[in-house]
Amino acid sequence: MTQYAFYFNGKRCTGCKTCELACKDRYDLTPEISYRKVFEYGGGDWTKDADGFYVPDVFTYYVSVACNHCDDPACTKVCPTGAMHKDADGGLVLVDADRCIGCGYCHMACPYNAPKVDREKGHTVKCDGCAERVAAGQKPICVEACPLRALDFGTKEEMEQAHGDSQVADIAPLPQKEYTHPNLYVDPCKHAQMANEATGKVANILEVM
Amino acid sequence: MAAAFADLPLALFSTLAPMGAGAFLILAILFSTTKLEDDGVAAIDKCTVIPVALVIVGFIAAFFHLASPFHAFAAFTGLGTSPLSNEVLMGCVFVASMLVYWIWAMSGKMTLGVRKGLIWVVAVLGLAFAWFTGMAYMIDTIPSWNTLAGPVQIVGFALVGGAAAAVLVLALAKRADVLKNATLKTAVLAVLAVGIVLGVGGLIAQAATTSAMGNAVFAGADLVSGAMMVIVCGIICLVGTGVCDVFAVRGAGAGTLVGVSFGAAVLAIVGILLLRLAFYAMQLSVGLSIMGA
């Protein structure tokens, strides 16, 4: 079975949010809804060294995330209607708008903050991996828009081959990968913290709600 | 805490419906232990509209929470896998049994034997529905909710709120005498006490574990302290329910009974609703789920 995956290079991302806005533009999203979000994650402290100098270890970095079309999705497990389902062909996790009751259970369960109920449309909306573009042989719009070439998309095998150093996403502020087994490969930047030993906080909550 | 108000329809549902369901336990104990004349039974049946209405209004509130309520029939698809499908099924079975019981009873054609059997079925299904309502929040990516303290709370609220609703039914049916009956009195007091212990105890246990958690967005301790005033007010209301109902079954004269039991029921609704909102305010994901967003 083909399984599509995203790739994110934390060494390149500057947190400019072009990916997020290109997606919003393409799908004509309202200010309240973003399929892709760029999290600003930071932390650190000052400590006094032996000579009495204060040494900072503050850090900040960005992580751009949409739906990761997980192998073990939290969203499909809780969905009461089967509207949230994993497509058999490319492994993309999609919403069947005709079945969705808009209960928001998937939104609660997803630890990547990906699905959201659009009350006007009457169903949940989220990233579908630009399924139409992908079927036409193109990359998702976010990937093509990124001015730093920090994103990529393709089959799992293609991502593993093209980005040999990357690992399945397990860095903060994302949850530990074991929860849903995301199809997101990450090249972490040098300050990146592992999800299980994170000490920082998301600094731009209002932007990613 | 403010974000929890986005979940107000769900908080109303999980307050009113289990409360109505719990009332059938006291009614079941009543009909199995107390001999009543026909007009007494008829008056109680009429006033049973109160728990029935609580359940129905609760379900209507849940319906309004959905973005597409008219697809609701699809909600059974996830039976066995989605805790929400399980809850919806349990809720429908309970509501169906409750309506069959009540409509049959109101027709005046129900024999005492059938009544005694059927009302226990309704009561047990009602408590099972309350338990399943709590189970629906046990999601492994939300550790602050993924605890049996959740279902325990809702069963507790069903008991204390249900006892208050049932006492109001008897007061409005002018059956002050049955309330003074020793077995029923003991049953009401025991159900109230167990309900308060399970409801408040469950919530406090949950708050204590949540305080020790955190993710990249929230510290659990901040969520708990943000909800603290609401929790305290909720507990005060539930204790108030207990006090009013103790007065109702022990001392209140016919003149004050309706007022006291009405006060107890209103305090129960407000108290449970506050504690439900506090529950929603203590949602803490393993990752980035941001409540109300």
Ligand code: SF4
């Ligand atoms: S990222 Fe969230 S919405 Fe997407 S598949 Fe995983 S659990 Fe589901």
Ligand code: SF4
């Ligand atoms: S909002 Fe729709 S897709 Fe999400 S869990 Fe409910 S029915 Fe499923």
